[in-house]
Amino acid sequence: MIKIPHTVVLAALVTMGMFGGIASADAVSVSGPGSGSGSGPARVTVNDNQSEITVVGEGNLSSIPDVMRLNTGVEVRRATAGAAFADARKAAAKLTEALLGAGIEAKDLQTDELSLGPVYDNYPVVAGYRAAQGVEAVVRDVDSADKVIDAVAAVGEEARLNGVSFEVSDTRKALKAARDAAFEDARARAEQYAGLAGDELGRVVSISEEGGTPPSPVMFSGAMAADKASISPGQQNISVRVRVVYKLR
Structure with a gap:
């Protein structure tokens, strides 16, 4: 050497x-x-x-991720602020009941938005009031994702799907x-x-x-979540x- x-x-x-x-x-x-x-x-x-x-x-x-986080909520528009807020709270209660019925545990539900404000068709004239309440649901059984999303959609026209993300627990x-x-x-x-x-x-x-x-969480838009074929956790x-x-x- x-x-x-x-x-x-x-x-x-x-x-x-x-x-x-x-x-x-x-x-x-x-x-x-x-x-x-x-x-x-x-x-x-x-x-x-x-x-x-x-x-x-x-x-x-x-x-392969084994947890899905679903960002959902409700939104209503009414003539008065009081009516908008009251109806949003009713819709949120209905949404919570639907999520619990789809198998989500109460500890896995969290309010992540609560808003109330005027809506203008021609500023500064108030055309009505918008109230919204958002909920994040942790879906620990990814195979049940379609069932949970269908339960949200069944709440009615007030329901909103704002996106999902997947993660490894x-x-x-x-x-x-x-x-x-x-x-x-x-x-x-x-x-x-x-x-x-x-x-x-x-x-x-x-x-x-x-x-x-x-x-890092894999993100999908709410529009994609509406299609069953697109509910996939990926890697x-x-x-x-x-x-x-x-x-x-």
Whole structure:
């Protein structure tokens, strides 16, 4: 083996690819110390008797959401403010009863809007009053989404569908799998670059998890929710990046 007495920088363009398995890790660029992202070159630094390599691995996991959040409510327009508000409250009570009847638990219902105001056909002349009350319903059985939405529609002309979102209720298992994949990705990259540098990979010096991509709700519009065929939770992606420093030997 040839001993390199000075700092050597090994740079390579890394093509994005899949690491394999359901918790597949996208191949990412590896970066040297001090870089804020995984987009820089890999760096192998040799300092006399001490050599280290720093790599950044990424793990991605797709999960199927198991919770739907339905944004719904009621809206009425009447000649007077008192009539509008009273009828909106009656319609909201009917909506709540319908949601409970569709299997939603009371603890999963939350009022998220309560409004009352004038309506103008020709400002400043008041043509009437609009009252609205919004409700967010947490649907914990996604398979019952159609049933819940149908129950809202059956409330009558006062009912409103304002959109739905989907989420994974427990991301801990998915995060663990993504971390496993990220570490395996980092090790594979480190072994590759160590070999290219004419060295062997040694022990881990340090591990730090960097900012990945947290799961985010998948949004659909209220218009889409009206079509049964469009009620699908899709998938959510969770991404984890890990920076690992190895000894070279």
